[in-house]
Amino acid sequence: MGRMNVLVTGIGGPTAQGILQALKEKENVHIVGADRRRVTSGNQFCDKTYQIPRFTQEDHYKKAIAEIVDKEEIDAVYPCLHEEIEIYHTFREELPVKVALPQSCHFEILRDKESTYHYLQEINLDAYVPKYYGFNHATELREIADNYFTDDEYIVAKQVEGHGSLGFAILTDRDNFLEALKKGQNKVLNINDYCEIDTGERRIAMEYMDGMEYSVDVFIHEGEVIVAVPRERDGVSSGLVLDGKVVYNEELIEAATLITRQLATNGFINLQFIAAGDGYKLTDVNPRFCGSQIMSLGAEVNFPYLFLQYNVLGEYPEVDPKWNMRMIRYRDHLFVDENKDNST
Template sequence: MENLTVLVTSIDTPTAHGVLKGLKEIKNIKIIGVNPQTLTAGNIFCDRVYRVPRFTENKDNYFEQLKEIIDKEHVQAVFPCHPHEIDVYEDYKQHLTIPFALPESSHFDRLTDKDTTYHWLDEHGFSEYIPTYYTFKSHDELARLIHNEFKDEDELIVKNTSGYVPSDFTLLTHHDKFIKAIETQQSHVFAFEDYLETDNTDHRMVMRKLDQSEFSVDLYIHDSKTVVSVPRQRIGVSDGLVLDGTLIEHTVLIAISIKIAEALIEEGFINLQFMKEDGDFKLTDVNPRFCESQVMSLGAGVNFPELFLTYRLTDERPVPRPNWNTRMVRYRESVFYHNYNADDEPAVWTAPGE
């Protein structure tokens, strides 16, 4: 690939930073970033950054400005990096004529809701990988479920069925454990009785707290066949951000993830997350997008952003071989902007020397 120009959205997010790190390893590439603010930590990876409105505030204006930037910079591919951009998948298809890094699926709308995804998988022979769960909207329903289905459980997990981020969950427990959680500054913990008093009618799901170990699998699919499957064990996580983890050649997880991913999408990157229930792997999340922790695969020699560009823009069909047992430990770096004026932030930022 020569003289390639790509655009990355929401460059202030951890997801974008992982994608940008992969893109920076490609030779002869120009990276355009877009964001509501033009001075972010993501700028260090970009050649130019444009201010655009939040797509959640004005979707039409967002795509109009995105298209103007794409035309002006001769962009050849787009990486949507905000978790909620999967909600505007159809808008991307409508407005863009170039590849964008959300997976192609004949039933993408099902992938944005856990309950709908589980039902579809159950109907297509994947019931053994679905955890035991129940859905509810009212807290009267939840109280009945706790009493009838989970009466012997000390801890339960509640999640929105349409949640997009790992930290979008609540742990319910007894009052004494709730007090201990407060004392140790744990977040997302509620006492059963307190949670039942909250005002919430979202469509949610409740399940047992599964085994502690969490596993995540990054996959690239081409023409409904897996190019590579990279499992990793999450060791340290803070508010949904993976700080420590190791890539492992787990043949069982590789086989399970390949079966599920090839059933869900036809082309592109997808991330699947697993935990164990009674000793068996269960699918706990489906992320039909680049996720923030895929950067772990980059450190093991699998550059998923480059793989997407290669498969979508060229006739080359590489099959990367992961460097197994690679461990990632994350740290935070600082970016400095001198002579900064909050009232005069530029609409367009250009890297020095450009």
């Protein structure tokens, strides 16, 4: 096969830009980018760009993607927005291309933390599940705090379908809250204030763990894990890793391998863990490429291209990560000549 044409969505965001940088270095890959905005910082990494409807306009969005796939003879699509996962769960069957989301017999649970935890407990992988309880209303949260977390200074609350830092809060009493406020820790909230905002949406309350945070990038093909790359999340802002290091951690690789084999059969998946007193606990599952997988590229594991090799080219290379590579993000700027327009 000669040149491959790929479509990357949401090119203005960090997830897409990590994928774009990984694919840009490959001469046999022609990159078509798409975003709801005409000009983004991701345009510079694309050979051609399209402005498309927002994913909330689902019918118009799908029509635009299908037209690009046909016109540009696309071989693979990389959906890069978390909100696109649900769309492509069924839409992928209508497209004559590979879609870079994991294939799974349990796809419906992958976006729901509570369902994922429940499933892992059913299959005897509960050692990786933190202490958690689901709730819908403030009254239930208060009962959970009183009955199950009486000795805990802090409780973590999350949306069951949240991603990044959205919907995440550390709950505590008034004294601890005021102390955290002095330190600028804006994710720490007074539990009484938090209960005043009773949205009725499904959330989970879980144990607070202050150990090292890890992400593990995993690529699986036909049920077999090809490579798992653990990464330390040293510096994190709004869910995005600013400073981290790829590390060889046998226990994390084993945990990620066991969990991934149960959750997916093919593709890329990202698992997040926190080190606790009794081992590593799973905190999040990202059934898509994530913003910080670019760290693995620094360790000589090009996950976006690996997806093309295994699923489009029919190539099956062995992967040997270069451990102890550190990534530090920095801000940069881009100048755009508004007199020119290279978008479609």
